Structure formats: structure tokens, C-alpha cells
Amino acid sequence: MVTILQVSRQAGVSTATVSRVINNPEVVGVRTRERVLEVIERLGYRPNLVARDLASRSSRTIGVVINNFASVYYGFMLEGVEMALRNVGYKTIAESSQATSEGERQAWFSLLDRQCDGVVVHADNLEDDELAVLLDRQPTSVLLNRYLKSHADRCVYLDNVQGGRLAAEYLISKGHHQIATITGPMKFYQAKDRLKGFTQGLAQASITLDADLVAEGDFHEAGGEAAMAHLLDTQKPFTALFCHNDEMAAGAMETCRRRCIRVPEEISILGFDDVNVASHLTPKLTTVRQPLREIGAAAGILAHSLATGQVANSGLKTVFDAEIVERATVVDVTP
Amino acid sequence: MVTILQVSRQAGVSTATVSRVINNPEVVGVRTRERVLEVIERLGYRPNLVARDLASRSSRTIGVVINNFASVYYGFMLEGVEMALRNVGYKTIAESSQATSEGERQAWFSLLDRQCDGVVVHADNLEDDELAVLLDRQPTSVLLNRYLKSHADRCVYLDNVQGGRLAAEYLISKGHHQIATITGPMKFYQAKDRLKGFTQGLAQASITLDADLVAEGDFHEAGGEAAMAHLLDTQKPFTALFCHNDEMAAGAMETCRRRCIRVPEEISILGFDDVNVASHLTPKLTTVRQPLREIGAAAGILAHSLATGQVANSGLKTVFDAEIVERATVVDVTP
DNA sequence: CTGCCATATGTATCCGGTTACATCAAGAAA
DNA sequence: TTTCTTGATGTAACCGGATACATATGGCAG
Structure with missing residues (x-):
């Protein structure tokens, strides 16, 4: 591997000058600069990032903790972070937590150990108290899609x-x-909040949510199937179903199919998230879309600003609204 | 941040000893070791990975280059790599290439700059020649789901x-x-090979592939829709369709739906990959499954062995077979 | 009691860069 | 011409650990 020392020798300058050519070209004389650049080119020199990070105490990198990689939900957010940071010359590195509190802790620390300048954490499982402590200790870490009252300005999330x-x-x-x-x-605040908002929305129309019409799922297809079966079994009539994510909606639709209940003719179904599955279901799922890329991007930018001490959250948007994506699973039943 | 120096002072030993306690506990005296461990614990010391990597010239990390994160196809492989490496105490870091040759090159180098001990590259876009050169220069890099004749032992892929x-x-x-x-x-060898095998399979039954029954898609849903429309428009009759991936199969199914062609009653459809969309389509898609996690895991292990100079490819499986996953889009039409 | 060896620990250097500070040369002002 | 300033470059320390080698300590055989 060719080092800065070899470049400096070949160019007949000190390593400091080579370093400057790379990081502060404008302070180096034109002639020297070009000579050094020529040598760099010729030798195919690439700065060792590890050494640079150590010496400069900055890695120009933001870490991201997500549950897992095999899910577009996280994939989209990750892409958002990456894209936003690329624009400001920062890199992104991600680590998965396997959706356990221990995993979240470890991934977070591991990223810190790598001297990430900031880290964007999607932590479903850590408790509020611990998160608060960690955020206090890590002033450049931000929470992704989770809201912590005590650190509201460090959270980027969907409302x-x-x-x-x-x-x-x-x-x-x-x-x-x-x-x-x-x-x-219901241990996830997302579920709590969606239910809360849902209840409010119904209340606006003077509808009270019947406890028998609420079933708890698991955010996965299987849970959706089971929950739907349960709802149907209670025999309480309903014309529409709102699922807290698309996968459970897929499960619910499967249960309907099995029981020969037509969607949307007999029951309208509304999902949440708008990840790929939504558009592949038949009929295509009408759903509440989360702007995952945008949320990721905002989180990345926030972490970056904290890390570089930018003029504070200069009006950066950190709370995002969901929006309806109309497809084919909800019909109008107005008489 | 607490450093090894502070720990050594508190424990009344040299930094070398602290380092040993961490990396080679057995060579340190029991009493000293426990004292040091106690201090480490008390101070909450965590070794700076950047410094360690620099000093040891190894990062115990394997890098992975993938097209993008927002796709479970790559997500599964990435998970496979990660899982396999976790078992041997190695970390994984991924970078996306945006599916361009320049992106693949950059991501690859960037990972190398970070001193990854090895890198697993999914490179769809780089040319064979360049790949060969790069693989020669980087003896610990391996190719993921791509086959390069000149470096067969550095490739892990589906057959x-x-x-x-x-x-x-x-x-x-x-x-x-x-x-x-x-x-x-057809610029992708995956497509070439699948078509080649497909033709062979037909030939075994003395069937010659009619050129009119072959349409080139783009591996995306839209391309599948268009290609299917094209096939139908040629008016050549066919009872079954094989698509080179599930997304195009989804597109083809969409076209059928629009033209009121029933699947599988009128046309059977077979996909490839078995990513999530397959099981969400209606009817559920019968498809050719790629063992993505296993492929990823094998690639990770291979890179790791190369990096650590393990007893060479000790019978590690590097070529994987696909298998049929029967669901509902293919029916038996035997008279 | 010596001498030798194995074990435990310390010393000092190195990894490949960055950067504060010193130095030097040349042009501008006096 | 002298002095000051300014811009360009070099010097050397440092980032936080790893590790080769030197040294000290203790046990045991002779």
C-alpha cells in the first residue's frame, strides 16, 4: 500500500504538504500542488481513512442503526440517510440490531467505537430512560422514527x-x-399513537371505537391473519378495517380470501407504511404512506448538523405527516 | 473519551498490559488482569476501533458492495453475510453502488480505504476485464452472484x-x-445464463425455443408489463411463461389482469428469485428460489478465509442451486 | 546458593495520517 | 536598504492503540 510518506518523498516535499494538497489545496503553491497531484496520480495513492480518522478525530461518517437489512422499510430510510449525506460529503455506515434492545445498544456503541461523527438510531426496543441517558451522553446521536419527549429536538419521526x-x-x-x-x-409507541389518532379521528365524527373492533397484531403478516380471524369471529359487523401496517393488511386480506369475503366490496381495508407489498397485493392496497426516504434524509442531516456544529436545527423539518395513497381496497359506501 | 492510557494509569500498569488484557488475556497475570478489568469496567472504557485498526493493520471487518438498500434481494444477501461473519467475530459494513459501474468502483475502494480485511462485491456493471484486474490486486475480495471464469474460486453465485x-x-x-x-x-450474464439453461431444458424435451416467444425485460415490474403485452400481441399461442425475476412476473400478471386473461387457468406463470413480492401476489407466485441468505453467508465466509489465510476454500460451497417453490400460478395441463 | 528458564510486565517504536507552530523567502512599505 | 508582512513549506508532536524486544521476577534443578 502506498502511503503519504512515499508520495511526499517522490514529490520532494514533506508529508504535511501532501496532506494539505488533499485537504486544503488552496493553501499550497500552485507548482507544488500540481507536482504532488501528479505523483499521487502516478502512484495511485489513496489516503488511508483509518489513519486520517484517527489523526483528525473525525470520520466524516454517520452511523445508522436499524432493525435489519432484509426489509425495505429500513432500506428506504437508510437510502434517505445515505443520499442526504452524500450531498454534504459524508458517508453512511449501517449496522443492524436484530430488533433487540441489546442489539440496539451494541450496534450503537459499535458505531461510536468507529468514531462515527454522529449516529442515527432506530431503536424500537430500548426504554425511554436508557435512551435519554444515551442521548445525553452522545450529543450527536439522533432518534429515527421514535419520539422522546425529553429530547424532542433529537428526534425525526412520522407523526x-x-x-x-x-x-x-x-x-x-x-x-x-x-x-x-x-x-x-401496543408496547410500541407507534401503535399507541396510531390508535390514539385513530380514536381522535373517529371521535371527530362522534364515533366511539368499539373495543371489540380492536385487535392487536404483531406487525407481521401472520399476526394480521390471526387478528382478522379474531375480529370476524366476534361477529360484530364492520365495513372497514384499518391496519397499522401493510403486512398485517396483507394478512387480513388473506383471511378474507380464505373466508370468501370480498375486498373491498364487503370490507374495505386500509394499510399503513406503503412499502412494496402494498402495490403488489390484489386488489392493490390503499394505504397511509410514510415518507420514509424523507424521514431518513432529515435524520441524516440532523445528525450531520449536530456533528459539525452547524447553525442549529435551522428550521429543519423533523416531524413528518403521513398521507393517503389511494389504490383499490377502500370503496365509498356512502348511500 | 476514556483512553487506554487513562486505564493503564488508574490500574498502575503500562498501556501494553491493558492492551494484552483485552486481546490476549491469558498471558497476563491473574491479579493484574482482574485489576485492569475492574478499572475498565469502572471507567467504562471502550477501545477505539479506529486506533486499533490502524495499529494492528486489520479491521476484523468485511465490506459489502450492493446495488442499493431498498431492496430485499440485496437485503437478504447482506443479512447472510452479516450472520455468517458474526459467528466468527467479524463485522460487516455495507456500501451501495447505485447500480453504476462508477458506484461499484467507488464503493469497493472506499471499503478498502477503510481497511476492510476483505470485501464482498456485488458488481453487475463492471466489465469482466476490470473485475479481473481488481480481483488480482485485491486478493481478499470476492464476487457475489457473478461468475468470472478467470477467478472462479473467488466467486459465490447461483448456478x-x-x-x-x-x-x-x-x-x-x-x-x-x-x-x-x-x-x-441480456447484458447481464444472469439473463444470459438463465436463458441458456432454459433453452437446454426445453431441448431435453425436444422443444426449440421460438424467438417470438422471448421478450427482453428490465428486471422491473414495468418492463414485465410491457414485455408481456408484446408477447401477447405477437399472437403466438403459449400456455406458460417463465420470467427472469419475480418483479417482471408481477408486471406480466398485471398485464394479464388488464386483458382479462386468467392466471393460471389460461396462462401459467413462473417467476425467479422468490423475494417477498412473490408470496403477496394474487394468486401467489410459483417461482424459482435463490438461496440468497446462504449465498451471502458463503461469500462472507470465503472473504473471511481469504483475509485470515485459513486453510483454503476447505470445501466451502460456492455454487448454489435454485429450487422450485410451488405456489399457485402454475397448473398442470397434462391432458 | 547459583544459574537457568519461563512467565509477567514495561519500554519504545510504529501504524499513516493531521496540524500547531516554526521557519524561510520574497514583495511591500518606509 | 531595512523592516514588516504575507504566503508557502517544513518540523515535530500527536491521535489511541499494538507489539517486538528488553527487563524483571520467581521457581526449580543442580
Whole structure:
């Protein structure tokens, strides 16, 4: 491997000058600069990032902790972070947490150990208290799609309450009154908030959510199937169903298919997220879209600003609204 | 940040000893070791990986280059790599190439600059020649899902010829004789090989592939739709269709739906990959499965062995077979 | 009691860069 | 011409660890 020392020798200058040519070209004399650049080119020199990071105490890199890679949900957010950072000359490195609190902790620290200048953490499993402590200690870390009251300015997230409300308003606008819902695990604040907003939305139309029409799912297809079966078994009639994510909606649709219940003719179904599955289902799923890329991008930018001490959150948008993507699973039943 | 120096002072030993406690505990006296460990614990010391990597000239990390993150296809492979490496105490870091040759080059080098001990590269776009040169220069890099004759032992991939043949054999076993196919872009060897195997499979049953029944797609849904429309427009009859990936199959199914052609009653459709979309389509897609996780894992292990100079490719499996996953889009038409 | 060897620990250098500070040359001002 | 300033470059320390080699310590055989 060719080092800065070899370049400096070949060019007849000191390593400091070579370093300057790379990081501060304008302070180097034109003649010297060109000579050095020529040598760099000829030798195919590439600065060793590890050495640079150590010496400069900065890695120009933001780390990202996500649950896992085999899911476009995280993939989109990751892409958002990456894209935004690329624009400011920063790199992104991601680590997965396997969706456990221990994994989240480890991935987070591991990224810090690599001297990431900041880290964007998607932490579903760590408790609020611990997160608060960690955020206090790591002033350049930000939370992705999670809201922590004590550190609101360090969170970038979808307004799940708004999303839930939007779902209710939309279904009501289509003439539905008897509406069931399959929530995510209630230990997740996303589920709590979506349900809260949903309840609010119904209330606006003077509808009270019937406890029998609420089933808790697991954010996966299987849970959606089971929850839907449960809802149907209670025999309470409903004309529309709101699911806390698209996968559970897919499960619910599967249950309908099996029981020969036509969607949307007999039951309208509304999903949440708008990840690929939504557009592949038949009929295509109407859903509440999360702007995942944008959310990721904002989180990346926020971490970057914190890391570089930019003029504080200069009006950076950190709370995002969900929006309805109309496809084919919700019909208007207005008489 | 607490450094090894502070730990050594607190423990009344030299930094060398602290370093040993961490990397070679057995050579340190029991009493000293415990004292040091106690201090480490108390101070919350975490070794700076950047410094360690620089000093040891190894990062215990394997880099991975993939097209993009927002696709489970790469996600699965990445998970495979990560999982396999975790077992041997190695870390994984991924970088995306945006599916351009320049991006692949840059990501690859960037990973090398970070002193990754090895790198697993999914390079669709770089030319064979350049890949050969790069592989020669980087003895610990391996190719993921691409086959390079000159460096066969550095490639971990699906046997696409076998996959194509399997597809033909399967459809034929279901009584189909008139079979159409939508290929990937023919500049990709995957498409070439799948088509080659497919042709072979047909030949085994004395069927020659009618050129009118071959349409080139783009590996995306839109291309599948268009290609299917094209195939139907030529008016040549066929009872089954083999698509080079699931997304194009989804597109083809969409075209059928629009033209009121029933799948699988009128046309059987077989996909390739078995990524999520397959199981969400209606009817569920019968497809040729790639063992993506296993492929990723093998690539990770191979890179790791090369990096650590393990007893060479000790019988590591590097060529994988595809298999049929029967769902609902292919029916038996044997009279 | 010596001498030797194995084990435990310290010393000093190195990894490949960055950067504060010193130095030097040349042009401008006096 | 002298002095100051300014811009270009070099010197050397440092980032936080790893590790080859030197040294010290203790046990055991002779």
C-alpha cells in the first residue's frame, strides 16, 4: 500500500504538504500542488481513512442503526440517510440490531467505537430512560422514527397520531361508520399513537371505537391473519378495517380470501407504511404512506448538523405527516 | 473519551498490559488482569476501533458492495453475510453502488480505504476485464452472484444455467409445451445464463425455443408489463411463461389482469428469485428460489478465509442451486 | 546458593495520517 | 536598504492503540 510518506518523498516535499494538497489545496503553491497531484496520480495513492480518522478525530461518517437489512422499510430510510449525506460529503455506515434492545445498544456503541461523527438510531426496543441517558451522553446521536419527549429536538419521526387520525378521517369520508382496526404490538409507541389518532379521528365524527373492533397484531403478516380471524369471529359487523401496517393488511386480506369475503366490496381495508407489498397485493392496497426516504434524509442531516456544529436545527423539518395513497381496497359506501 | 492510557494509569500498569488484557488475556497475570478489568469496567472504557485498526493493520471487518438498500434481494444477501461473519467475530459494513459501474468502483475502494480485511462485491456493471484486474490486486475480495471464469474460486453465485433449466423442466413436467419467456436485460450474464439453461431444458424435451416467444425485460415490474403485452400481441399461442425475476412476473400478471386473461387457468406463470413480492401476489407466485441468505453467508465466509489465510476454500460451497417453490400460478395441463 | 528458564510486565517504536507552530523567502512599505 | 508582512513549506508532536524486544521476577534443578 502506498502511503503519504512515499508520495511526499517522490514529490520532494514533506508529508504535511501532501496532506494539505488533499485537504486544503488552496493553501499550497500552485507548482507544488500540481507536482504532488501528479505523483499521487502516478502512484495511485489513496489516503488511508483509518489513519486520517484517527489523526483528525473525525470520520466524516454517520452511523445508522436499524432493525435489519432484509426489509425495505429500513432500506428506504437508510437510502434517505445515505443520499442526504452524500450531498454534504459524508458517508453512511449501517449496522443492524436484530430488533433487540441489546442489539440496539451494541450496534450503537459499535458505531461510536468507529468514531462515527454522529449516529442515527432506530431503536424500537430500548426504554425511554436508557435512551435519554444515551442521548445525553452522545450529543450527536439522533432518534429515527421514535419520539422522546425529553429530547424532542433529537428526534425525526412520522407523526403517528396524525397518521392515525388521517386514517379515520379518510375512511369516514368514504362513508364508513363501523370500523375495525388491527394495531401493532401496543408496547410500541407507534401503535399507541396510531390508535390514539385513530380514536381522535373517529371521535371527530362522534364515533366511539368499539373495543371489540380492536385487535392487536404483531406487525407481521401472520399476526394480521390471526387478528382478522379474531375480529370476524366476534361477529360484530364492520365495513372497514384499518391496519397499522401493510403486512398485517396483507394478512387480513388473506383471511378474507380464505373466508370468501370480498375486498373491498364487503370490507374495505386500509394499510399503513406503503412499502412494496402494498402495490403488489390484489386488489392493490390503499394505504397511509410514510415518507420514509424523507424521514431518513432529515435524520441524516440532523445528525450531520449536530456533528459539525452547524447553525442549529435551522428550521429543519423533523416531524413528518403521513398521507393517503389511494389504490383499490377502500370503496365509498356512502348511500 | 476514556483512553487506554487513562486505564493503564488508574490500574498502575503500562498501556501494553491493558492492551494484552483485552486481546490476549491469558498471558497476563491473574491479579493484574482482574485489576485492569475492574478499572475498565469502572471507567467504562471502550477501545477505539479506529486506533486499533490502524495499529494492528486489520479491521476484523468485511465490506459489502450492493446495488442499493431498498431492496430485499440485496437485503437478504447482506443479512447472510452479516450472520455468517458474526459467528466468527467479524463485522460487516455495507456500501451501495447505485447500480453504476462508477458506484461499484467507488464503493469497493472506499471499503478498502477503510481497511476492510476483505470485501464482498456485488458488481453487475463492471466489465469482466476490470473485475479481473481488481480481483488480482485485491486478493481478499470476492464476487457475489457473478461468475468470472478467470477467478472462479473467488466467486459465490447461483448456478443460473441450472436455474433456467430447472424452470423449463418444471413447466414441461406440468405438461406445457408452448412456453414463452421474459428475460432480464441480456447484458447481464444472469439473463444470459438463465436463458441458456432454459433453452437446454426445453431441448431435453425436444422443444426449440421460438424467438417470438422471448421478450427482453428490465428486471422491473414495468418492463414485465410491457414485455408481456408484446408477447401477447405477437399472437403466438403459449400456455406458460417463465420470467427472469419475480418483479417482471408481477408486471406480466398485471398485464394479464388488464386483458382479462386468467392466471393460471389460461396462462401459467413462473417467476425467479422468490423475494417477498412473490408470496403477496394474487394468486401467489410459483417461482424459482435463490438461496440468497446462504449465498451471502458463503461469500462472507470465503472473504473471511481469504483475509485470515485459513486453510483454503476447505470445501466451502460456492455454487448454489435454485429450487422450485410451488405456489399457485402454475397448473398442470397434462391432458 | 547459583544459574537457568519461563512467565509477567514495561519500554519504545510504529501504524499513516493531521496540524500547531516554526521557519524561510520574497514583495511591500518606509 | 531595512523592516514588516504575507504566503508557502517544513518540523515535530500527536491521535489511541499494538507489539517486538528488553527487563524483571520467581521457581526449580543442580
